[in-house]
Amino acid sequence: MHLFLKSNFAVLGALIVLMMLNSCGSRKEMVYLQPDSSNVNTIYEQFVPKIQPNDILTIVVSAPDPKVVAPFTSISVNAAGSPGQNVDLALRPTYTVDSEGYVILPMLGKIKLAGMTRLEAIAYIRKELEAYINNPSVNINFNNFRVSVLGEVAKPGSFIIPTERLSVLEALGMAGDMTIRGVRSNVLLVREINGQKTIHRLDLTKQETLNSPYYYMAQNDVLYVEPNKTQINNSKLGSNASIAISIAGLLITIISLVTR
Structure with a gap:
C-alpha cells in the first residue's frame, strides 16, 4: 500500500514540476x-511621421515685430508678447x-499640409509668409500625437506624446513594459495609412527590428502585445485552477502523512 502511495506521490510531483517548467519562458523568448x-x-529621418487628415496642429507664427505678425495669427499682439517670450500653451x-x-x-488661406513632415510644413509655411513678413519664424506641433498600447503590458492605455519621435520600445516603456506573459516575438502594430488600417508584426527579440520602418511610431498607432500560451491556458482554467492546486496540495499532504 505504501509503495503504491509513494509511486503516485512521485508521479504527482513530477507532473507539478513539468507544469512549472512549462510555465517558464526561455531567455530566447524574453x-x-x-x-x-x-x-x-x-535613420529616424526616413520614417518621420507625416501630417494626416484629422490631425490637430498648433501653428505659431512670430517675427521680431509682433504687430507685423498679428494678421497671420489668431493670437493677439499682447498675448504674443515679445519674440523671446514663450506663448502660453492655452493661447x-x-x-x-x-x-x-x-x-x-x-x-x-487654404494650405495643404497632409503628406508633409512637421519640418517640411514649417519650411513651406515660412516660405509663404516671406512674401509678407521679413524673417518670419514658424513653429508647428502635433496636438493629437496619441498612441495606444494594449494587451500584456503593466499599464495599458492611450498616451499623448509631446513629440513625434517615439520608438516602439519607448511606447512599451510608457506602458510599464511587457509582462512576463507577453509574446515579444510577435507584437502587433496597427497603423492608418491614407485612410486604410494596416497591420504589421514586429519581433522585438531580434536586433534586426531596429531597421524596421515600423520601429518608430506614428500618430494614432495601436500596439498590441498578445499573451503567451501559458497565459491563454491559465485563462481557460479560470477559478478551477486554484481549486485544482488546492486539491493537489491537500493530496500531497495526505500522502506525506500516510507514507511516514
Whole structure:
C-alpha cells in the first residue's frame, strides 16, 4: 500500500514540476533585441511621421515685430508678447487638418499640409509668409500625437506624446513594459495609412527590428502585445485552477502523512 502511495506521490510531483517548467519562458523568448548578424542602420529621418487628415496642429507664427505678425495669427499682439517670450500653451492657435489634408490659416488661406513632415510644413509655411513678413519664424506641433498600447503590458492605455519621435520600445516603456506573459516575438502594430488600417508584426527579440520602418511610431498607432500560451491556458482554467492546486496540495499532504 505504501509503495503504491509513494509511486503516485512521485508521479504527482513530477507532473507539478513539468507544469512549472512549462510555465517558464526561455531567455530566447524574453530578451529584447538579441544580437544577430544584422547591421543596425536605423535613420529616424526616413520614417518621420507625416501630417494626416484629422490631425490637430498648433501653428505659431512670430517675427521680431509682433504687430507685423498679428494678421497671420489668431493670437493677439499682447498675448504674443515679445519674440523671446514663450506663448502660453492655452493661447496657441490650433488648426484641424480637414479630410482633404488642408488647413485654413489667417491671411494665407487654404494650405495643404497632409503628406508633409512637421519640418517640411514649417519650411513651406515660412516660405509663404516671406512674401509678407521679413524673417518670419514658424513653429508647428502635433496636438493629437496619441498612441495606444494594449494587451500584456503593466499599464495599458492611450498616451499623448509631446513629440513625434517615439520608438516602439519607448511606447512599451510608457506602458510599464511587457509582462512576463507577453509574446515579444510577435507584437502587433496597427497603423492608418491614407485612410486604410494596416497591420504589421514586429519581433522585438531580434536586433534586426531596429531597421524596421515600423520601429518608430506614428500618430494614432495601436500596439498590441498578445499573451503567451501559458497565459491563454491559465485563462481557460479560470477559478478551477486554484481549486485544482488546492486539491493537489491537500493530496500531497495526505500522502506525506500516510507514507511516514
